[in-house]
Amino acid sequence: MAMETGFHVAVVGATGAVGEQMLKTLAERNFPISKLTLLSSKRSAGKTITFKEEEIVIQEATPDSFEGVQLALFSAGGSVSKALAPQAVKRGAIVVDNTSAFRMDAEIPLVVPEVNEADLQKHNGIIANPNCSTIQMVVALEPIRKKYGLKKVVVSTYQAVSGAGANAIKEMKDQTKAILAGEDFTPEILPCGSDKKHYQIAFNAVPQIDKFQENGYTFEEMKMINETKKIMHLPNLHVAATCVRIPVETGHSESVYFETEEAGLTASEMKAMLKDAPGVVLEDDINEQLYPMATNCVNKNDVFVGRVRQDLDNENGFHMWVVSDNLLKGAAWNSVQISESLVKLGLLK
Amino acid sequence: MAMETGFHVAVVGATGAVGEQMLKTLAERNFPISKLTLLSSKRSAGKTITFKEEEIVIQEATPDSFEGVQLALFSAGGSVSKALAPQAVKRGAIVVDNTSAFRMDAEIPLVVPEVNEADLQKHNGIIANPNCSTIQMVVALEPIRKKYGLKKVVVSTYQAVSGAGANAIKEMKDQTKAILAGEDFTPEILPCGSDKKHYQIAFNAVPQIDKFQENGYTFEEMKMINETKKIMHLPNLHVAATCVRIPVETGHSESVYFETEEAGLTASEMKAMLKDAPGVVLEDDINEQLYPMATNCVNKNDVFVGRVRQDLDNENGFHMWVVSDNLLKGAAWNSVQISESLVKLGLLK
Numbered sequence: 001m002a003m004e005t006g007f008h009v010a011v012v013g014a015t016g017a018v019g020e021q022m023l024k025t026l027a028e029r030n031f032p033i034s035k036l037t038l039l040s041s042k043r044s045a046g047k048t049i050t051f052k053e054e055e056i057v058i059q060e061a062t063p064d065s066f067e068g069v070q071l072a073l074f075s076a077g078g079s080v081s082k083a084l085a086p087q088a089v090k091r092g093a094i095v096v097d098n099t100s101a102f103r104m105d106a107e108i109p110l111v112v113p114e115v116n117e118a119d120l121q122k123h124n125g126i127i128a129n130p131n132c133s134t135i136q137m138v139v140a141l142e143p144i145r146k147k148y149g150l151k152k153v154v155v156s157t158y159q160a161v162s163g164a165g166a167n168a169i170k171e172m173k174d175q176t177k178a179i180l181a182g183e184d185f186t187p188e189i190l191p192c193g194s195d196k197k198h199y200q201i202a203f204n205a206v207p208q209i210d211k212f213q214e215n216g217y218t219f220e221e222m223k224m225i226n227e228t229k230k231i232m233h234l235p236n237l238h239v240a241a242t243c244v245r246i247p248v249e250t251g252h253s254e255s256v257y258f259e260t261e262e263a264g265l266t267a268s269e270m271k272a273m274l275k276d277a278p279g280v281v282l283e284d285d286i287n288e289q290l291y292p293m294a295t296n297c298v299n300k301n302d303v304f305v306g307r308v309r310q311d312l313d314n315e316n317g318f319h320m321w322v323v324s325d326n327l328l329k330g331a332a333w334n335s336v337q338i339s340e341s342l343v344k345l346g347l348l349k
Numbered sequence: 350m351a352m353e354t355g356f357h358v359a360v361v362g363a364t365g366a367v368g369e370q371m372l373k374t375l376a377e378r379n380f381p382i383s384k385l386t387l388l389s390s391k392r393s394a395g396k397t398i399t400f401k402e403e404e405i406v407i408q409e410a411t412p413d414s415f416e417g418v419q420l421a422l423f424s425a426g427g428s429v430s431k432a433l434a435p436q437a438v439k440r441g442a443i444v445v446d447n448t449s450a451f452r453m454d455a456e457i458p459l460v461v462p463e464v465n466e467a468d469l470q471k472h473n474g475i476i477a478n479p480n481c482s483t484i485q486m487v488v489a490l491e492p493i494r495k496k497y498g499l500k501k502v503v504v505s506t507y508q509a510v511s512g513a514g515a516n517a518i519k520e521m522k523d524q525t526k527a528i529l530a531g532e533d534f535t536p537e538i539l540p541c542g543s544d545k546k547h548y549q550i551a552f553n554a555v556p557q558i559d560k561f562q563e564n565g566y567t568f569e570e571m572k573m574i575n576e577t578k579k580i581m582h583l584p585n586l587h588v589a590a591t592c593v594r595i596p597v598e599t600g601h602s603e604s605v606y607f608e609t610e611e612a613g614l615t616a617s618e619m620k621a622m623l624k625d626a627p628g629v630v631l632e633d634d635i636n637e638q639l640y641p642m643a644t645n646c647v648n649k650n651d652v653f654v655g656r657v658r659q660d661l662d663n664e665n666g667f668h669m670w671v672v673s674d675n676l677l678k679g680a681a682w683n684s685v686q687i688s689e690s691l692v693k694l695g696l697l698k
Contacts, residue, residue, distance in 0.1 A: 152662075156505035156604035158554040158593065176525060197638045204644045205507040205595060205602045207656050207670045212635035216616060216658035225661065238662035242604040242670070244507065246554060246595050253554045255505035255591040257606075267565060286561035289546045295553045307556050309565035312574065313501075313587035321556045321591070 006032025007348060009339075010069040010093070012061050012084065013076030014038040014049060017166045018098060021332035022073055027052055029336055032343065039065050040076065063087035071348055073335050074098060089125030094348060096127050096335045100219075103128040103227060110230050113337045114279040115142040120341055127338055130231060131223040132330025133157050133243065133252055138231050139303040139329070140322045141258065143277035144270070145232060149261025151316070152238040155224065158246050158253040159209060160294060161201060163326050164190060168201075172247055175202035191245055202247050209243040218243055251294025252330060254322040259314065267310045270318055274305055279329070284308050292323035300325055301333045355381025356697060358688075359418040359442070361410050361433065362425030363387040363398060366515045367447060370681035371422055376401050378685055381692065388414050389425065412436035420697055422684050423447060438474030443697060445476050445684045449568075452477040452576060459579050462686045463628040464491040469690055476687055479580060480572040481679025482506050482592065482601050487580050488652040488678070489671045490607065492626035493619070494581060498610025500665070501587040504573065507595050507602035508558060509643060510550060512675050513539060517550075521596055524551035540594055551596050558592040567592055600643025601679060603671040608663065616659045619667055623654050628678070633657050641672035649674055650682045 009026070013019040019040075026033065036051055039061035048055045059065060061080065066072060066088040074081045074088075075098035085095045085102070102108045109119035110128045115138050120127060130138075137155060144150055161168040171189045178185040179202055187198035191208040199206055209220035217225070224241040228234075275282040283292045284306040292304030303324045311317030324330060342348040358375070362368040368389075375382065385400055388410035397404045408414060410429065415421060415437035423430045424447040434444045434451070451457045458468035459477045464487050469476060479487075486504060493499055510517040520538045527534040528551055536547035540557040548555055558569035566574070573590040577583075624631040632641045633655040641653030652673045660666030673679060691697040 154503055154606050156591075158507070158595065173529060177529060180522060180526060180529075191638075195638060199638075199642060200644050203597050204642055205597060206642060207602070207604075207640050208638060212638070215661070216635060216656075217661075238660075240606065240660050240662070240666070240668060242505075242606075242656070242668055244602075244604065246507065247597075248552050248554060253556070253593075255556075255593065255604075257503050257589065257591075286565060289540075289544060289548075289557060289561070291556050293548060293553055293555060295549050307565075307591070311587075311589050312564070312566075313589070317589070319589060319591055 006034045007070040008035040008037070008068050009033050010037040010039055010066060010072040010088070012039045012072060012074045012080065014058055015040050015044045015047065016075060017162055018075040018327055018331045021327045022075065022335060023049065023051055025328065025332045025336045029340065031336060031339060037065065037069060066091040066093050069093040071096070071339055071342070073339070075331065085126055094123065094125060094127065094342060096129055096338050098129040098331055098335055100131065100223060102126050103130060104230065110227060111338050112138050112231055112334060113341045114139050115231050116233065117341050120338070120345060120347060123347070129331065129335045129338065130227045131220070132163055132326040133159060133220065133254065134224050134227040134231070135330050135334050136252060136303045136322055136324035137224070137254055137256060138228055139279045140256070140274070140305050140320065142232060143273060143280065144258065144260065145234070147273055148265060150234065150237060150258060151261055152259040153228065154240045154257040156242045156255045157244055158248070159243060160248040160250050160252055160326055161190065161245065162250045163252070164193070169249055172201050172249070175200060176247070179203060201245060204247065206245045207242065209245055248294045250325060250327055251297045251323060252326040253294055256320050256322055257311070258318055259316045260318070263316050267308055267318065271308050274308065279303050280305055282306065291321060294323055297323045297325050299328070301328050303329055355383045356419040357384040357386070357417050358382050359386040359388055359415060359421040359437070361388045361421060361423045361429065363407055364389050364393045364396065365424060366511055367424040367676055367680040370676045371424065371684060372398065372400055374677065374681045374685045378689065380685060380688060386414065386418060415440040415442050418442040420445070420688055420691070422688070424680065434475055443472065443474060443476065443691060445478055445687050447478040447680055447684055449480065449572060451475050452479060453579065459576060460687050461487050461580055461683060462690050463488050464580050465582065466690050469687070469694060469696060472696070478680065478684045478687065479576045480569070481512055481675040482508060482569065482603065483573050483576040483580070484679050484683050485601060485652045485671055485673035486573070486603055486605060487577055488628045489605070489623070489654050489669065491581060492622060492629065493607065493609065494583070496622055497614060499583065499586060499607060500610055501608040502577065503589045503606040505591045505604045506593055507597070508592060509597040509599050509601055509675055510539065510594065511599045512601070513542070518598055521550050521598070524549060525596070528552060550594060553596065555594045556591065558594055597643045599674055599676055600646045600672060601675040602643055605669050605671055606660070607667055608665045609667070612665050616657055616667065620657050623657065628652050629654055631655065640670060643672055646672045646674050648677070650677050652678055
């Protein structure tokens with residue numbers, strides 16, 4: 001099928017776990033593409049990828065790759081984004097960047113369309129896509145903030161290995177097989193490829209995602225804390241996070257405690273409101289043992305919310321369980337959704 | 350080796366996952382036993398178990414099994430304890446019960462020796478052993494309460510399948526093998542054998558342990574909430590829990606947020622204090638990526654604490670990661686430790 005009327009789109013990091021989901025999502029959503037440029041590191045250049053029955057040769061990403069590109073979706077690591085995103089902007093592209101490179105830059109909007117789509121209006125060429133574990137949480141928290149006000153959030157995550165890339169998935173599976181067969185193995189990637197020590201992820205829970213910061217929090221935890229405040233426009237919100245990797249392939253789960261400004265709400269009111277919230281699917285019926293689970297969220301764009309219940313001591317306190325596909329709403333789908341918003345708002349030219 | 354001077358001890362549920370650990374721990378600790386009676390359901394009666402090189406035939410547990418028994422360790426389910434623990438007491442035994450049958454009975458001490466050993470003095474024949482996920486948390490919280498006061502606790506758990514018994518371990522391993530081989534399977538046990546629906550545990554996180562209560566919390570969550578208040582003698586402590594099963598064989602992990610009465614503490618002070626706390630091993634050095642993990646706690650009696658850090662918004666707030674072997678400190682070791690305390694206090698006659 002020939003490309004139709006639309007935009008010249010580039011995907012940087014086309015061969016990665018997220019890049020693959022981006023292409024799948026662009027195709028599924030029938031995003032208006034007139035030309036698709038697939039870019040990667042030198043190592044993957046020359047390979048071909050089929051998009052809507054058309055074979056496309058992957059090219060090495062260089063500044064000149066962005067000539068004529070109108071929309072560039074980056075997901076090839078922070079250093080690639082830092083080097084090439086400004087080059088793409090210089091050549092007239094709008095960049096939607098899936099790395100942490102620009103997220104906390106005051107001049108760059110950090111966007112989850114259900115929460116702060118209007119921030120896209122203020123873009124200077126680059127729009128940052130938030131961290132996976134942040135996105136699904138703010139989708140669930142925003143309708144609560146909007147209706148009842150939000151004072152405090154304490155989250156503990158149960159994060160899937162696909163967030164650490166295809167090599168991490170392979171490591172988890174190889175380790176699992178080795179353990180079941182009684183064989184030895186050497187952890188080499190998780191919890192964090194660029195850190196000194198590596199630990200078993202199979203049949204384990206590892207309380208480290210990304211590197212430690214001087215304040216004792218990991219970078220992943222600080223991402224959740226800082227990005228949540230920025231996206232929700234709540235610089236004084238109390239947010240705390242503990243980020244944990246568990247042996248799940250795809251689908252992040254989160255145990256979220258939050259306190260509302262408004263008092264006297266019931267769990268029923270909270271659930272009725274969440275049921276109609278954009279991007280949220282409420283799965284909550286204890287009589288039917290209905291609650292979100294990682295295994296049920298894969299390949300879906302929604303954020304699933306359940307186990308909604310009032311704190312037993314604090315009438316402003318509630319607990320909920322939030323699950324989403326970390327490669328989709330946590331990455332590829334949110335990037336494509338931002339792209340759709342750019343089209344809708346007439347910002348993509 | 351012949352039995353030596355000591356007590357006539359009975360173990361009820363000798364063939365279960367916890368029963369096995371109890372026998373191992375009694376042997377390792379060289380608990381003074383003059384006679385060991387092993388009891389079980391009719392199904393396992395007649396089998397033999399070797400204890401300190403002596404073969405012992407398992408008998409079916411009946412009221413008369415407790416004639417002459419001085420100490421009876423129960424771990425065969427709540428209904429067995431309800432039926433037989435009073436019979437054992439009637440015959441002069443002290444019962445240490447590892448089920449939830451008597452834990453919230455006001456007349457029955459619920460004991461974690463590091464926290465409330467003195468409560469043993471008030472026993473009326475039965476002493477309850479708390480829930481696994483509660484025990485490890487209160488061992489870490491008690492030194493904090495003692496030194497700084499404790500106002501609020503919010504815990505999210507990462508619980509191992511061995512807490513649901515040997516069948517649950519087998520189910521997790523069989524499912525894991527099936528998934529890796531691309532084969533079908535039917536969940537039959539987890540999240541809760543006696544509940545209606547069963548879900549995949551392999552490569553998943555399931556936010557249900559035990560059955561749901563009318564208030565929206567699971568029984569496991571209510572155990573953590575109510576038992577913590579009882580053990581710590583803090584009826585007004587704010588405690589909230591979200592209990593989650595993950596694909597780990599043994600070793601419960603817990604993400605614990607807590608607020609102290611005293612203000613102005615630092616994480617360093619907190620760590621220095623926890624380092625010397627009874628039953629606690631502090632594993633906390635972010636420069637060396639040192640933190641507790643389930644895989645490292647197995648077969649150890651201690652409660653491992655790490656990731657201790659101050660909340661970024663609340664100077665009374667702290668976070669920590671608490672890990673322990675759920676079959677040992679969470680069950681068998683705590684029961685044997687209670688038994689040792691009974692001997693030490695001269696209560697076992």
